[in-house]
Amino acid sequence: MTRDSSFAGAVVIDKKPLELKSHGEGLNAVGHSVTRVDAVAKVKGEAKFTGDFKMPGLCYAKLLGSAHPHAKIIRVDTSRAEALPGVITVITGSVPENKLYGDIYADQYILARDRVRYVGEPVAAVVAKTEDIARDAIELIDVEYEPLPAIFDVEESMKADCPIVLHPDLLNYEMLPKPNFRFTPCAEGRPNVFQVYKCIKGDVDRAFMEADFIVENRYSAPMGNATPIETMIIDVWLEPDGTVNLRGKTQAMHIPRAKIASVFNLPMSKVRYMAPYIGGGFGPFCSSWPEVVAVLIALKCRRPVRLSLDRAEQFSIAPQKPGRITYVKDGVKKDGSIIAREIIAISDFGAYCGPYGTAGYVRGSTGGVVSTYRYPNFRYKGYGVYTNHHPGSAFRSVGSADMHWGIEQQMDIIAEKLGMDPVQLRMKHILKEGEPDMVGETIHSIGAEECIETSADWLRHSKVPAGPQSGPWKHGKGISLAGHFVVSDMPSWAQVKVNPDGIIEVRHTGFELGQGCDTVVTQVAAEEFNVPVSQIRVVARDTQFTPYEFFTAATRFTYYAANSISRACQDAKRQLFALSAARLNTSPDNLETRNGTIFVKGKPETAIKFGALFSPAGFIPIPGGEIMGNGFFADNSALYEAETGQSPKQWAAHPYLSYGVEIAVNIETGEIRVEKVVGTVDVGRAINPKMVEAQIEGGMAQGLGAALFEELISDEGVVLNPNLVDYAIPSIMEVPSGDNLASLISSPLPHPLAYKGAKGVGELTIIPFAAAVGNALYNAVGVRLKDLPMTREKVLCALNEKNKKG
């Protein structure tokens, strides 16, 4: 990727006024672009991340990664490392505390014990007085391996007769209960398949026979890296009473907390996890790894210890975004209806699935696939497969982006064969409000039509850019659409404390990854209490003080927390009203609150301040007790049918997004430049429209990286590009801005359970981007790529092929 290539010059756009409705009408705080509550601390450099905390006596741990993709460990000799001055201890897999663990399947040892299954798998840990000494000591550990044959081709690995069986004990591994989840180890007699999810509706085979034509393609997306700018870091220290404290980079502290308690046989109350600001998440921090490793190290060395991964280790030791192959087969009638669609999605989750929760993602990635278009006959099969690649972690959209790379190109291929406008084809198949989706769940709050119409409209009206037009540069436009899911089954609690000074304190356990969850929380509480946002204080992310929340991932936080927080506010208000009813000579349900006062409905002159309810000393409300509201929200699914995947309740909500892009392709060099982008998102209601725009723009940039250049390249399991030069993520030069970019939000929609309709957005915004670029590439030069990323080399090869054929 050339970093200094200038972005194609100014582009003239005739912006048609778009009539998207306001999200803040009639609301006090929600729906308005309130300034982020964390912004000032962050621009001053005062916002604290894990690495910014200092601790007396802190030691530093480093991990030794396996040198082989698959091998027996014969011997680990730590004597030379232990002799290095400054080394405190060296820990190997032979310690008695080491055991198999995982969040769904327990399939990995904390430190490799007798076998390694990927290059980089932690084999030993060194604790030293400084990070440099720990690094030096790692080099002094001698490990003798006996290499075993390894497998890297996921389609070979998933075969029933694959000669290499990576987890011979798969059927015997402990399987940890997960709500509404079916374990399918070794499904279909495939020894390296740990999970299968099937969804079947109608009779796909019969419909293929009845179709006028079939479109069938294989698409692939490579292993990648989430690449937040802050890398992994965990501090662990012990209290004299045995309490294990953690401070670190997480999106899911309750998952590692529970795992640490069970693995090390500790009472859960003696595992405390606190998280400061997180320097970007995007998925890989939703698991128990490496917290469990860090706690093992701390328990062995009995000192405060920091386990961190530097950038190279983040690429070579940490789990990675898995590669995925997607087969899409469609049966189409000449009248333009897709009567059958079959998708087979094969995910290369690498060496282990346990600590990374990946078994759950096999189904997870279908949430948008089943809830956007109508197919009378539908069959989906998703496979989670072991190989000797790095373990797969969650990454924004858990594979849905990779599948839509196929699905949304397939829509354009079909449209062309039909001689139909690609927008029309999509419109024809978009599910309607109240219609059952492909898993048999009723669709609510679907704004997909407005999204694609708005994006298409913007793209149609954007004039041909004034950038490079002549010579080798060819221009093309492309469009795409996708839905996504808000996950079910993961409850949320919140607390709201009313202080005598009028400040409303919200206690929650959402992770501030940059998406703005603290601001969302603030706006919801301000809305419920009718106060300016300045009256809200957020206390967050400490298992000792803040209530349980499932992870901040799977596009779930806004949906769940807005509900639990509004309920906690209502509970606190009930208590306030009960306390003040007698004083105001009325019944509690005849009261309302605004700006820190309580008054008889419609009579603001009766107002008393919150402070008046407390004792003169300001602590104790009269009569007694703090005012602390509790709020709980859950949205549980019903277990899906094993053979058909059908369930009347599978997902909490579905947001939608349509991208339109215009690209320039250099037919001499193969370079693709994304010149213009429009993204229109349906989030039900935007709690903070500017923050939703920011999600679109950020997801778009990640989609652009995935589309054009991001790929973790490995040879026999060794990562060849473990740095930010060779694994490039988009710089400011590659991403459209200013008039070349429109991030739009479709009109608000109600949803039966979402707080004021707010469904969520996070992961969605990466999903259909690469496909839009793929469609634009075809539009520009008539070649279609099926394997991501669309590198110059692939574009040139495809152009050469096309020219040969004439």
Added chain:
Amino acid sequence: MKQQLILKVNGEEHEVFAEPSKLLRDVLREDLDLMGTKEGCQDGYCGACTDLIDGKAVKSCLVLARQARGKEVTTIEGIANNGRLGPVQQAFVDHFAVQCGFCTPGMILSATALLSENPSPTEMEVKRALIGNLCRCTGYAKIVEAVLAAARIVREGDNPRHD
């Protein structure tokens, strides 16, 4: 062996004792507790550790602390004036150019260096000035918008609001 080093950081002189090979980034964070300078990589590519030396944006992981002797080092902690945000900082707040905040100090310092040299940058000049600062959250569009807005404020001599 550790050596004495006098560094002028954010207008104040500091005496530290550090190995001659110690990076400026590490002296700022470890010896001077200036934690706004972030570490996102080890090879000068991410830009999270960007600081100013004599007003020029440099990656403090590529500079030895002793190379900054006799020069003015400015970190993000030196940009606000008596608690009052600088124009670039205020524009980042106003334009939602901040998400996780890990790249933000480096971004703001690169933009500050640009505006002190070129108070009227074009969109492309802003992009060129920030090419060395990676951000994974924002997609950069709101950062570009914020820097252009800050430039307008600086040109017009508007005083940034109090935070």
